[in-house]
Amino acid sequence: MTTFQSLELSKPILKSLDIMGFEETTPIQAQTIPLGLQGKDVIGQAQTGTGKTAAFGIPLLEKIDTKKKGVQGLAIAPTRELAIQVAEELNRLGKSKGVRSLPIYGGSNMERQIRALKNNHIVVATPGRLLDHIRRKTIKLENVHTAVLDEADEMLNMGFIDDIRDILKALPEERQTLLFSATMPKEIRDIATTLMKNPEEVKVKAKEMTVENIEQYFVEIPEKHKFDTLTRLLDIHDPALAIVFGRTKRRVDEVADGLQARGFSAEGIHGDLTQGKRMSVLNKFKRGRIEILVATDVAARGLDISEVSHVYNFDIPQDPESYVHRIGRTGRAGRKGESISFVTPREKAQLNLIEKLTKKKVERLKVPSSEEAQRGQQKVAVDKLVETIDKNDLKHYKQSAHELLEQHDSVDLVAAALKQMTKERSEVPVRLSSVQPISVKNAQRDKGKKGYRKGGKRNFNSKNKSRNRNFNGKGKRSYQNKRSGSNAK
Numbered sequence: 001m002t003t004f005q006s007l008e009l010s011k012p013i014l015k016s017l018d019i020m021g022f023e024e025t026t027p028i029q030a031q032t033i034p035l036g037l038q039g040k041d042v043i044g045q046a047q048t049g050t051g052k053t054a055a056f057g058i059p060l061l062e063k064i065d066t067k068k069k070g071v072q073g074l075a076i077a078p079t080r081e082l083a084i085q086v087a088e089e090l091n092r093l094g095k096s097k098g099v100r101s102l103p104i105y106g107g108s109n110m111e112r113q114i115r116a117l118k119n120n121h122i123v124v125a126t127p128g129r130l131l132d133h134i135r136r137k138t139i140k141l142e143n144v145h146t147a148v149l150d151e152a153d154e155m156l157n158m159g160f161i162d163d164i165r166d167i168l169k170a171l172p173e174e175r176q177t178l179l180f181s182a183t184m185p186k187e188i189r190d191i192a193t194t195l196m197k198n199p200e201e202v203k204v205k206a207k208e209m210t211v212e213n214i215e216q217y218f219v220e221i222p223e224k225h226k227f228d229t230l231t232r233l234l235d236i237h238d239p240a241l242a243i244v245f246g247r248t249k250r251r252v253d254e255v256a257d258g259l260q261a262r263g264f265s266a267e268g269i270h271g272d273l274t275q276g277k278r279m280s281v282l283n284k285f286k287r288g289r290i291e292i293l294v295a296t297d298v299a300a301r302g303l304d305i306s307e308v309s310h311v312y313n314f315d316i317p318q319d320p321e322s323y324v325h326r327i328g329r330t331g332r333a334g335r336k337g338e339s340i341s342f343v344t345p346r347e348k349a350q351l352n353l354i355e356k357l358t359k360k361k362v363e364r365l366k367v368p369s370s371e372e373a374q375r376g377q378q379k380v381a382v383d384k385l386v387e388t389i390d391k392n393d394l395k396h397y398k399q400s401a402h403e404l405l406e407q408h409d410s411v412d413l414v415a416a417a418l419k420q421m422t423k424e425r426s427e428v429p430v431r432l433s434s435v436q437p438i439s440v441k442n443a444q445r446d447k448g449k450k451g452y453r454k455g456g457k458r459n460f461n462s463k464n465k466s467r468n469r470n471f472n473g474k475g476k477r478s479y480q481n482k483r484s485g486s487n488a489k
Helices: 011-020 027-037 051-065 080-097 110-119 129-134 152-157 161-170 186-195 223-236 249-261 275-286 320-327 343-358 370-391 399-405 410-423
Strands: 042-045 073-075 101-104 122-125 146-151 175-183 202-203 214-220 243-244 266-269 292-295 306-312 337-343 468-470 477-479
Touching: 011 051, 027 042, 027 051, 027 175, 027 202, 042 051, 051 073, 051 080, 051 175, 073 080, 080 101, 080 122, 101 110, 101 129, 101 337, 110 129, 122 129, 129 161, 146 161, 152 161, 152 175, 161 186, 161 249, 175 186, 214 243, 214 343, 223 243, 223 249, 223 306, 223 337, 223 370, 249 266, 249 292, 266 275, 275 292, 320 337, 320 343, 337 343, 343 370, 370 410, 399 410
Parallel strands: 042 175, 042 202, 073 122, 073 146, 101 122, 146 175, 214 337, 243 292, 243 306, 266 292, 306 337
Antiparallel strands: 468 477
C-alpha cells in the first residue's frame, strides 16, 4: 500500500488530492510518480481506468513555476473529449498550487485559444490543432520542460504518428518525456528509442479481478438522493454488520453523523483519527456494538471480519482494484455477501469499466421508496417474532397472553407487538457536501471512425463534424452543443 503522503509531494498538491478524496495510489501512480519526480523519462503501459492522469500529472504539476508566464508543460491526447477531461483533472490537481491547464483542439475558435495560451501553464492538445499552432507560431514551446503522450497507441491507430514525431522534434531537447500506452506496437517503441532519453519502463498488467460469494448490485442515483437511498436500503437489508465506503474523510464524517441522527448504530474511521480512536471504533464494530462502519479506503485496508454481510460503495472508487478490495470485505470465510454501489449518471462509464475488468455483471437495483423501507423494517420485526415462537420458550408469557386476548383483538395485539419491535426512523434532514464524480475515458474507441483510414494515415477529405466548445482560458467552459462529450478523465 502506497499513500500520496508517503511520496513527499508538496503541500499544495497534497491539499488538492485531499479535496478530491484520493489517499492511496493506484499501482501505475505508485511506480510512475517517484520516477517522474526524479526527472526521468518514463514509458508506462497500463489500461484505461488505472489512474494514469494523476501518474503523469502530479510530477508535471510539481515542476511548474507559477511565477513564470507561458507554457511549461504539454500533454497530447488523441481526441478532444480526452483533452478536455485531462485538462479538467490537471486543473483540479493543480488548483491549490495555482496551476492552470488549457485544452486546445480542432473545431473551436482559434483566436480565443491564442488569447488563452498566454495565461496557462499547461496545454493539453490534440495533435492536429497543436501542429496548426506550431506552424502559425501562435504557441511558444521554448519553456516546455515536460511532454506527455497519453494513449499513444490510440494516436497511432488514428493516424497521428507522424504528427507526434513532428511535435516532439519541435520541443526543447532538454525535456522530460512521459509516454503512456495500453499496448506497445513497433511504431510506439521507435518513438521511445529515438525521441526519449533512457526511459524507465513501468508496466501494470491488467488483472482479471473476480470476487466469489458476493452478489454485486448498483443503484443509479443523483448525488443529492444518495443518503436517503442508503438509509432505506439499510432498513430493507438489515445487515448483520455493514461497511459504507466514502471517498473523503469529510464525507465519512458527514455520512456517519447523518446515520446516527437517523437512529442507526454507526461510526466512522479515516486517516485523521488517532490510532487509539481507530482501534476503539474497530473493536466496537468487531464486537457488534456498532452495526455500520463508515470508512475511507485506507482506513479499512486489511479488515477481516467474517460477519460483514453488506458493503455499500456510497462513492464509487477511482479504480477497479479499489472496488475489488472494498467489496472483498464481505463474503469472507465461505459466507455469502452483498455489495451495493451508488452510481451517479455521470459515473456509468466507470461502472462499465469495473464490470469489464472483474468479468462480472453488476446487477441494477431499483431505488427503494420510503414505504418499501418501512415494510422492510416490519419484515425484520416479523422474522424476529417468528424466530421467538420457533424457540418454544414462551411458558412464562402465556398467561399474560391469554389475559390480553380476552380484552383485545388478536390482530391488534400482533400489530402492537410488531410496532413495538419495529425501528421507526427519524426523518431528520441530512445534507452532505458534494464530491466530484468519478469519470473514465472510453476504454474502447471505434477504430474505424470517419476521417481516418487503415494504415495510420489521416484522411483530410472527411468533413469536420466537431462540436464547438469555447474556453475562456481559466479552465471554465461554455458549451454551444446541446449534448456534452464523454465523461472521460
